[in-house]
Amino acid sequence: LYFDSERYDLAIPWYEQAVKLLPNDPNVSTDLGVAYLYSNKTDQAIAQFEQSVKVDPKHIKTWLNMGIAKAMVGREVDLEVKKSEARSKSQEGSGLTVRNLVVRGNRIARAVNDISLTVAPGEILGIAGVEGNGQTELLEAIAGLRPVTSGTIAVGGRDVTHASVRERGDAGLSHIPEDRHQRGLVLDFAVADNLILGQQHRFSSRGVMDAGAIAAHASQQVAAFDIRPADPALPVRALSGGNQQKVVIARELARDFVVLLAAQPTRGVDVGAIEFIHDTLRKARDAGKAILL
Numbered sequence: 396l397y398f399d400s401e402r403y404d405l406a407i408p409w410y411e412q413a414v415k416l417l418p419n420d421p422n423v424s425t426d427l428g429v430a431y432l433y434s435n436k437t438d439q440a441i442a443q444f445e446q447s448v449k450v451d452p453k454h455i456k457t458w459l460n461m462g463i464a465k466a467m468v469g470r471e472v473d474l475e476v477k478k479s480e481a482r483s484k485s486q487e488g489s490g491l492t493v494r495n496l497v498v499r500g501n502r503i504a505r506a507v508n509d510i511s512l513t514v515a516p517g518e519i520l521g522i523a524g525v526e527g528n529g530q531t532e533l534l535e536a537i538a539g540l541r542p543v544t545s546g547t548i549a550v551g552g553r554d555v556t557h558a559s560v561r562e563r564g565d566a567g568l569s570h571i572p573e574d575r576h577q578r579g580l581v582l583d584f585a586v587a588d589n590l591i592l593g594q595q596h597r598f599s600s601r602g603v604m605d606a607g608a609i610a611a612h613a614s615q616q617v618a619a620f621d622i623r624p625a626d627p628a629l630p631v632r633a634l635s636g637g638n639q640q641k642v643v644i645a646r647e648l649a650r651d652f653v654v655l656l657a658a659q660p661t662r663g664v665d666v667g668a669i670e671f672i673h674d675t676l677r678k679a680r681d682a683g684k685a686i687l688l
Contacts, residue, residue, distance in 0.1 A: 402441050406501070425536070436438040456470075459673050467602045477685065479589070483512070489516060489552050489617070490513040490515045490653065490654055490684075491513065491687060492512075492513050492547075493511055493512050493513075493547070494511050494546055494547045494549075495508045495511055495545065495546040495548070496508075496511070496533070496543065496545075498509075498529075498532045498542075498544060499532075499544055500529070504598070506533075507532050508529075510529075511546075513652065513686075514685040514686065516683045517684070518686070519686040519688055520688065529629065534570075534573070534656050534687070536548070537569070537656055537687070538563065538570045538656055539559060539560040539563045545558055549640075550566045550654050551566060551567045551653040553566045555641050556639040561593070561596075563651065564593060567652050567653030567654060569655045570647060570658075571643055571647050571655070571658060572643070572658055573659050575640055579643040580642065584593040584630065585629065586631050586634070587613035587627035587628065587629075588609070588679050590609075590612060590616050591644075593646075594650060598612070610627065613627035620641045620642075620644065620645040620671075622641045622642060622645065623635075636663045637664040637668030638664075639665065640661075640664050641668065641671070644672065648675065652684065654686075655684055656686045656687050657687070659684060660672050660688070
């Protein structure tokens, strides 16, 4: 039973009905879970609830705070972002450098208006704001998915302002797109094929794909990023949202990159995947990668 603890009274009839459904067999172990949500009066609500019904200790569990996340994913989950000082591994300018960038939007002439920024190796730079104020256009321009009106973009000291997506990738740019279904995955392709999207030229010779290399690469990435089910032959649409996102992240982090663009990397995934993604981004930062979030 999940309910706002300010309205514990609403849960009482549901609890009483649920108890009636429990098997009346001492050999059967069954728990009735009650989660108290969104209240600064949790202790008071628990006391009032337990006084209002005949609570059998063998039938009831109370989940609070992180216990709810554990009950959802089956393990302890740490949602606290561990922050530490950025550690720049080389001179400024060898990560991502954007100067006086102007980018046209779909409806306005300047969705990005004269933006300059630098992300050094070993650093995460976050862009915050209300969605629809140029963040998407900025990342798409850096990734090569939207033309630049004026200004310059450099990755690892190399000017990629007018480079193709493939040329940017070869320069060391990786991109976790904002919408994994629209930009990041081909849902009817196998997990193994999605793990090499944009990098097919690295797994082919004279136009012929190397099936053995693709399979070996997929097995390695599935294990490294704990993608479930662990079957690279499955179509990626068969995976949960969190595991689909892991496929995108595994692909983008597997290449030899200098700069990572991560657009809404935890959107639409469960708490377990959020923890994993945060940890992965921190490890990339500590490895000397420049990350624009």
